[in-house]
Amino acid sequence: MLQVNDLHVTVEGKEILKGLTLTINAGEVHAIMGPNGAGKSTLSAVIAGKDGYEVTQGTVTFEGQDVLEMEIEERAQAGLLLGFQYPVEIPGVKNIYLLKSALNAQRVARGEGEMPAPEFMKLVKEKLGFMKMDASFLQRAVNEGFSGGEKKRNEILQMLVLQPKLAMLDEIDSGLDIDAMKVVADGVNSLRADERAILLVTHYQRLLDYIVPDKVHVLVDGRIVKTGDAELAKELEANGYEGIEEFVA
Amino acid sequence: MSNTQTFLDTLNARSQQRGAEPTWIAARRQAGAARFEAMGFPTRRDEEWKYTDVRAIAQGNFALADNADFSQAQAAALTLPLDAYRLTFVDGVFSTALSDVDALPSSVQVLPLSRALSENHEAVGGPLGRLTGVEFSPFSALNTAFMEEGVVVRIAPGTVVEKPILLQFLSRSGSPVMCHPRILVEAAGRSEATLIEHYTGEADAANFTNVVAELMLDRGAILHHYKLQEAPLGDMHVASIHVEQSRDSRYSSYNLNLGGALVRNDLISDLNGQGAETNFYGLFFGQGRQHVDNHTKVNHNAPLTFSNENYKGILDDRAHGVFNGKVYVKRDSQKIEGFQSNQNLLLSDRAHIDAKPELEIYADDVKCSHGTTTGQLDEEAIYALRTRGIDEATARGLLTLAFAGEVLEKVALDVIAERVELAVAGKLPERFNLAGLVEAAVSLND
Numbered sequence: 001m002l003q004v005n006d007l008h009v010t011v012e013g014k015e016i017l018k019g020l021t022l023t024i025n026a027g028e029v030h031a032i033m034g035p036n037g038a039g040k041s042t043l044s045a046v047i048a049g050k051d052g053y054e055v056t057q058g059t060v061t062f063e064g065q066d067v068l069e070m071e072i073e074e075r076a077q078a079g080l081l082l083g084f085q086y087p088v089e090i091p092g093v094k095n096i097y098l099l100k101s102a103l104n105a106q107r108v109a110r111g112e113g114e115m116p117a118p119e120f121m122k123l124v125k126e127k128l129g130f131m132k133m134d135a136s137f138l139q140r141a142v143n144e145g146f147s148g149g150e151k152k153r154n155e156i157l158q159m160l161v162l163q164p165k166l167a168m169l170d171e172i173d174s175g176l177d178i179d180a181m182k183v184v185a186d187g188v189n190s191l192r193a194d195e196r197a198i199l200l201v202t203h204y205q206r207l208l209d210y211i212v213p214d215k216v217h218v219l220v221d222g223r224i225v226k227t228g229d230a231e232l233a234k235e236l237e238a239n240g241y242e243g244i245e246e247f248v249a
Numbered sequence: 250m251s252n253t254q255t256f257l258d259t260l261n262a263r264s265q266q267r268g269a270e271p272t273w274i275a276a277r278r279q280a281g282a283a284r285f286e287a288m289g290f291p292t293r294r295d296e297e298w299k300y301t302d303v304r305a306i307a308q309g310n311f312a313l314a315d316n317a318d319f320s321q322a323q324a325a326a327l328t329l330p331l332d333a334y335r336l337t338f339v340d341g342v343f344s345t346a347l348s349d350v351d352a353l354p355s356s357v358q359v360l361p362l363s364r365a366l367s368e369n370h371e372a373v374g375g376p377l378g379r380l381t382g383v384e385f386s387p388f389s390a391l392n393t394a395f396m397e398e399g400v401v402v403r404i405a406p407g408t409v410v411e412k413p414i415l416l417q418f419l420s421r422s423g424s425p426v427m428c429h430p431r432i433l434v435e436a437a438g439r440s441e442a443t444l445i446e447h448y449t450g451e452a453d454a455a456n457f458t459n460v461v462a463e464l465m466l467d468r469g470a471i472l473h474h475y476k477l478q479e480a481p482l483g484d485m486h487v488a489s490i491h492v493e494q495s496r497d498s499r500y501s502s503y504n505l506n507l508g509g510a511l512v513r514n515d516l517i518s519d520l521n522g523q524g525a526e527t528n529f530y531g532l533f534f535g536q537g538r539q540h541v542d543n544h545t546k547v548n549h550n551a552p553l554t555f556s557n558e559n560y561k562g563i564l565d566d567r568a569h570g571v572f573n574g575k576v577y578v579k580r581d582s583q584k585i586e587g588f589q590s591n592q593n594l595l596l597s598d599r600a601h602i603d604a605k606p607e608l609e610i611y612a613d614d615v616k617c618s619h620g621t622t623t624g625q626l627d628e629e630a631i632y633a634l635r636t637r638g639i640d641e642a643t644a645r646g647l648l649t650l651a652f653a654g655e656v657l658e659k660v661a662l663d664v665i666a667e668r669v670e671l672a673v674a675g676k677l678p679e680r681f682n683l684a685g686l687v688e689a690a691v692s693l694n695d
Contacts, residue, residue, distance in 0.1 A: 048636050076638035088633040092651025101647065102637035109638070141651070142633075158637060 001026045001197050002047075002080075002166055007058035009039075009046050016042045018222035019058070024166065024197045031200040031208055033233060034219035035241045040201045041085060043219075044170045048082035049075055062166065076102070077109035079165030083155040083172055090142040095154070098142050099124060099161050106162060127160040130190065132183055148175035156187035167191055168199045173207035185210030205237035252307040253289045257282065260394055263313060271369045277378060281393030284383040291387055300571040300603040301542040305511050306485045311427035311457050313395075314340035319347060319419060327449045329477070331664050333415035334359060340421050340456060341398050341428020356408040357442075362399035362431055373401055377433055380463040380491035386515070388487045392429040392461045399431035399460075402444070406437040406467075413443040413475075413662070418458060420450025420484050425457065432462035436470040436498075443473040443662070448480045448508065455483035455510075462490040466498035468522065473501050475665060479672070480508035482537065489515045496522025496551075503660055504560075506533040506541050507672050513542040520547065520554035531560035532656040534673055535568030535600070542571035549578040549585045552612075556586070561656050562593040563649060563673070564600035572604045576619065580611040589619040594626070594652050626652075650674055 002024040009017040016039045024030050034040050046053045047060060049072040060067040062080055070078065090098070104114040115123070128135060131153050143151050152172055159167050169188065173181055188211050191198060200211060208216070208230060216233045218226040220241065226232065260282055270278075290307040291298040317339035324337060324347050336359065337347035343361045350359045365373045383390040400416055418430065436442060448458065458480070466472055472492075480486050486509040492500050506512055518527040533541040547556040562570040576587040593602045606619040626648045634644035653673045660666040 050632065072632065072635040073638050073640050076636055081638075082636055084633070088629055090627075090630045090633060090648070090651065092654040093630075093634075093647050094654075097647055097650075098634065098637065098639075101639050101643055102634075105638040105640060105643070141654075162637065 001063060002199075003059070003061045004043070005059045007043075007046070007060065008056045009042055010054045010056055011042065011052060015056075016222055017046070020219070020222065020224060022217065022224060024199060026165075026197055027194045028215065029192065029198045029200070029211065029213045030215045030217065031202060031213040031233065032217045032219050032224075033202055033205070033236060036203065038219045039222045040203075040219055041170055044082055044168045044199070044201055047075075047080065047168060048072070073105065074109075076162075076164075077106050081159060081162060081164035081167055083159060083167065083169040085171040085174060087143050087151040087155055089144045089146075091144050093142050094139055095142055096124075096138040099138075099158065102158070102162060124161060127157055130160065131157045131187055133157065149177065149180035152176055152184055153180065153187070156184055159191060160187060163191075165195070166197045166199065168201070170201045171203065172200070173202055173204060181207065181210065205233045208233045253286060255310060256391065257286060259311070259313065263395070270366075273374045274366055278394050278396070281383045281390045281395075284390035285387055285394055288387045288390065297386070297544070300569075301511075301513055301540065303511070303513075306457055306487070309425060309457060309485070311425050314342050314421075314426045314428065317342040317344035317347075319344065319421065321347070323451075324419065327419060328417060329415060329445070329447055329664055329668070331413060331415060331445075331662070333413040333445065335415045335417065336361065336400055338398060338416070338418045338428070338430060340426045341418070341430055341458070343398055354408070354410075356405035357410050358401070358403040359414060360401045362401055362433070363397055365401050366397065370401070372403075373433065376435060376463065376465060377431070378463075380465070380493055380519075381461050381489055385489060388459050389461055389489050392431065392459050392489075395429035396431045398428065399433070402432075402434045402442075404434075404436045404440040404442055404470075406439060408437070408440045410440070410442040413445050415445045415447060417447045417449070418460075420448070420454040420456045420458070420481055422451040422453035422455075422481075425455050427457040427459065430458070430460045432460065432464075434462070434464045434472065436464070436466045436472050438467045439469040440467075441471040443475070445475040445477065445662075445665075448478045448484075448486065450481045450484065452481055453483065454481040457485040458487070460488045462488070464490070464492045464500070466492065466494045466500055468495045469497045470495070471499045473503075473661070475503045475660075475662065476505065476514075477665060477669070478506045478508055478512065480512075482508060482510060482539070484509050486512045488513070490517065492516075492518040492527065494518060494520050494522065494525040494527060497524035498522070499526045499528075501528040502530065503665070504529070504531040504543065505665070505669050506531075506543070507669065509539065509541070511540050513544070515544045517546045518548065518556070519550055520556065521550050523551055523553040525551065526555040527557075528659075529556070529558040529560070530656050530659045531558075532562075532653055532669065533560075533570060534563045534653070535570055536565040537568065538566070539568045541568070544571075544573045546575040546577065547587060549576070549582045549587060551579075552581070552583045552585060554582065554585050556588065558589040559656060559659075560591045561652060562591075562602060563596065563653060564593065564602060565596040567597070567599045567601075569600075570602040572602070572621065573607070574605075574619070575607045575609065576617060578610040578612050578615055578617070582612045583614040585612065585615045585617075587615070587617040591621040592652070593621070593623040594649065595623060596649065646674070
């Protein structure tokens with residue numbers, strides 16, 4: 001589904017990713033772990049098309065399409081969705097507008113036509129219930145005045161409504177208390193499906209107790225230095241990244 | 250012939266046609282005419298008119314309408330779908346057929362000004378012109394000289410008027426006409442009411458409206474005042490609104506401007522008693538070559554008075570906006586709070602705004618702030634929306650609507666908030682027109 005091959009990325013002249021290679025297949029849940037500054041967030045930002053990242057070498061393909069050549073919205077329309085570590089507050093734009101225009105943009109791009117309003121409302125209310133969010137939330141501005149936990153829930157709600165093929169979640173666990181973490185994890189787990197893949201970017205192993213990954217990659221200094229199964233995350237928890245770095249050296 | 254003379258000739262012809270009037274009215278009229286003749290139309294050399302060129306009005310040749318013919322069907326298409334006490338003016342002329350104030354309780358008097366003047370209601374003579382004299386501007390002088398039509402609203406103490414009082418001004422297409430409506434509201438102690446001025450009309454109209462409103466709020470009175478200006482794009486529109494507020498009164502203005510070729514609003518509140526509060530909410534949307542000028546002034550004449558102002562402008566194409574907001578605190582008016590904000594959004598390189606907030610404070614124990622910003626849309630927010638699959642044009646449209654939404658969320662009448670939101674969405678350049686989305690969201694709420 002997603003192939004990242006020998007990806008080199010510089011930010012303000014400094015090389016952050018130094019030849020990252022990664023393959024994610026449909027049905028899989030991958031976790032990328034690593035110390036601060038390893039380039040975890042850079043990877044998801046480049047895939048989502050954020051400004052300020054220069055790809056100097058390598059390729060990213062999604063279902064055979066060259067991701068780096070696609071417009072930002074085309075990536076999302078193709079089913080590639082990023083959940084932000086720090087969701088942006090958008091004063092005045094109601095959540096209902098965001099959800100409706102995003103869903104319809106995707107559907108139109110796929111040639112499906114817009115979803116009728118009653119069907120849309122039913123869908124949104126069901127997903128809201130799943131995320132334990134009140135319906136009044138739909139009339140609130142996107143993330144404005146939301147607590148950290150509410151913002152993260154909102155990111156997952158968007159995933160549940162938009163049903164991406166590949167959901168990338170950047171530090172979705174940061175700032176969450178244990179109850180919010182469970183709700184968020186339930187949301188992510190409900191996305192697991194044979195035709196879908198999930199990429200978790202995280203610093204801590206704790207999230208992976210709730211969302212058990214098929215594969216864990218350790219990212220150090222711009223490269224994936226080790227890949228394993230869920231057990232690898234537990235080792236990291238016990239020994240820290242230092243052990244890995246020594247291992248690399 | 251000077252521009253001024255054309256208007257004076259029209260005035261003289263009208264006076265001869267009209268015949269004898271009670272002395273007090275004739276005297277006012279004369280004073281207005283004299284003042285207008287002495288001042289002439291303002292030019293850009295006048296500080297108050299520095300950014301607004303009124304030659305399009307001054308050089309016009311506007312007749313006075315002599316009838317209020319307008320079909321029910323035409324009016325129905327333009328009217329606000331509201332349960333309200335309704336007075337309709339067609340090119341300034343009161344239409345009995347299109348008005349309905351029968352169900353008014355006896356504690357509320359709503360009288361067409363034409364009737365008040367012809368029946369020589371003495372009670373009207375006192376307050377009329379007390380807040381907006383002929384000295385205020387050449388336009389107020391002109392209005393006084395021509396005054397015939399308009400409305401007098403008197404609300405008895407303690408009366409809560411359940412339905413809004415809707416004054417609708419319909420502008421017809423055809424050869425240009427002018428009107429000079431006069432609105433007088435006396436809200437007695439602890440009364441509460443909603444007044445709506447709605448300006449609209451036929452798309453091809455090119456008329457001149459010059460309205461003066463005087464609103465007097467006695468102790469503890471509450472007045473919600475909506476001015477929804479959706480005049481045809483060829484119309485000229487000048488409005489002077491003066492508000493006088495006694496102790497503990499509360500006035501809220503919702504000044505929503507979407508229409509008109511040349512628009513000038515003057516809005517002034519005098520806070521004369523402790524506890525008086527005034528709220529100015531404004532939104533203007535200009536496109537094409539529209540010119541929209543809002544001048545506001547809050548006079549904190551007494552201690553413990555409060556004002557809050559939020560004006561937002563959205564300008565596209567070659568539209569020109571003006572915002573001039575003054576907050577004045579009289580000597581030793583302590584413990585006052587005055588907040589003012591003006592934000593403008595320019596959607597095109599050729600759109601232009603002149604924004605000037607002013608504070609004038611002669612007391613030391615006050616909380617005041619003001620600020621004005623002009624900018625483009627938040628690129629980070631546009632990125633965030635695009636990562637959800639929303640194309641850039643729609644993202645820009647959503648953020649523009651959101652910008653307007655910060656004023657519209659203060660609008661308690663849903664019919665008006667939704668209408669303006671739809672109008673803004675529909676007026677956005679076609680590349681990010683969101684009318685369909687807004688309509689869908691509105692229907693979801695039902």
